[in-house]
Amino acid sequence: MPKSNVVDQETRDAMFLKRPDDWPNWPLCPMKRHGKQTGPGDWPESAVAMETDTGFTLLLTNLFDIKADAPRLEYGSAEAVVADGWRVD
Secondary structure, three states, X not given: OXXXXXXXXXXXHHHHHOOHHHOOOOOOEEEEEOOOOXXXXXXXXXXXXXXXXXXXXXXXXXXXXXXXXXXXXXXXXHHHHHXXXXXXX
16 A cells, blocks of 8 residues: 555544544544454454543443443544554544
């Protein structure tokens, strides 16, 4: 895949994260990250993003199994989320 396609996808995902009113499952946005093996096969890692006052929180779970004690990742910006490999699902 040409590098320009990857950059375009990152830009689109960052722009989408900045517009939570457009999220179909607001206040949550399903995310995925490939390249981290999470079980048998090569399943992508799942998370749901939430906009916060300081950026974004990703709960490491899927949209159908959200628990209050799910592990969390904190990011200061949408660009930081996509730079860490997360993509809108």
